[in-house]
Amino acid sequence: MNFSTLEKTELDYFQCRYGNSKQLFRGPRRRLEGEYIAFLGGTETYGKFIVAPYPALVEVETGIRSVNLGCINAGIDAYANDKALTDICSKARVTVIQAMGAHNMSNRFYAVHPRRNDRFLRASPLLEKIYPEVDFTEFSFTRHLLHRLAEISPEKFNMLERELKEAWTARMRLLLSQIEGKVALLYLSDHAPAAEADHDPDATDPLFVDRAMLDEMKGAVARVVEVVADPGERVQGLDEMVFHEAEQAAAEEMLGPVVHRRIAEALAPVLKTLA
Numbered sequence: 491m492n493f494s495t496l497e498k499t500e501l502d503y504f505q506c507r508y509g510n511s512k513q514l515f516r517g518p519r520r521r522l523e524g525e526y527i528a529f530l531g532g533t534e535t536y537g538k539f540i541v542a543p544y545p546a547l548v549e550v551e552t553g554i555r556s557v558n559l560g561c562i563n564a565g566i567d568a569y570a571n572d573k574a575l576t577d578i579c580s581k582a583r584v585t586v587i588q589a590m591g592a593h594n595m596s597n598r599f600y601a602v603h604p605r606r607n608d609r610f611l612r613a614s615p616l617l618e619k620i621y622p623e624v625d626f627t628e629f630s631f632t633r634h635l636l637h638r639l640a641e642i643s644p645e646k647f648n649m650l651e652r653e654l655k656e657a658w659t660a661r662m663r664l665l666l667s668q669i670e671g672k673v674a675l676l677y678l679s680d681h682a683p684a685a686e687a688d689h690d691p692d693a694t695d696p697l698f699v700d701r702a703m704l705d706e707m708k709g710a711v712a713r714v715v716e717v718v719a720d721p722g723e724r725v726q727g728l729d730e731m732v733f734h735e736a737e738q739a740a741a742e743e744m745l746g747p748v749v750h751r752r753i754a755e756a757l758a759p760v761l762k763t764l765a
Contacts, residue, residue, distance in 0.1 A: 501541065501732035509574035513605055516558050526555040527761060528579045530569050531588025534678055535560025539731040539741045540750055547754035552761055554583060565594030565607035570665040580670040583765040586757065589677045591697035592658035593632045599650055602632060610635050620646055636691035644689065651689060654698050659706055666710050672764045675707055677716040678753060680745065712764055717756050719749040
């Protein structure tokens with residue numbers, strides 16, 4: 491792949507589908523015959539505003555075709571409930587799973603949209619009982635919901651956070667059980683995994699995923715790869731990103747092309763060994 495000739499105008503994501511999945515992925519659509527590496531993850535894996543996201547760069551580094559199955563704002567549910575996608579991963583030489591936040595998935599307290607996992611659908615009777623003062627019809631997104639619940643009662647929110655962490659671990663094990671073959675777990679963020687509980691619902695992704703949760707996954711995956719970006723890398727790469735003026739604030743929240751290159755550098759030797 492040669493990305494140097496792409497013009498910085500309107501970024502075409504060439505959206506496509508694979509198999510019977512209803513999800514839309516970043517294209518161009520790749521062949522699923524022969525050797526390939528599958529990538530699951532959220533907005534960073536999809537590569538919003540990025541001309542060459544890290545799955546494409548990994549293909550250049552390894553010489554093995556990359557199939558980017560990243561979805562914007564995806565949580566684990568987007569994959570654990572989609573057999574067409576887990577089947578694609580089972581046929582891959584290796585599957586890379588970005589550690590996605592614990593907030594964007596259904597749990598004992600609330601349900602999210604099965605594909606657009608950042609969309610809050612409804613509260614459970616249990617959550618309504620814990621927060622009787624809250625009108626849950628006011629919320630459309632999980633972040634907004636969690637911010638408000640933490641604001642009302644930090645004590646009650648601690649119980650909710652524990653549930654999300656436990657649900658994340660269980661859902662990850664479910665997803666991994668559906669994928670035959672080797673899996674690498676990628677922790678990607680602007681902060682290192684917290685050693686202790688992080689109760690801030692406004693923190694950057696992957697929300698609520700801490701060191702203990704990653705350590706628990708080590709026995710279930712072939713490798714855990716961690717890439718932590720520093721603030722300067724975002725500034726350096728912003729001029730390489732493609733976005734409209736109205737999207738600048740959102741673009742500044744992304745990790746950016748400099749970080750994507752570092753992710754590819756960290757993943758490539760690992761994947762060469764596993765593949």
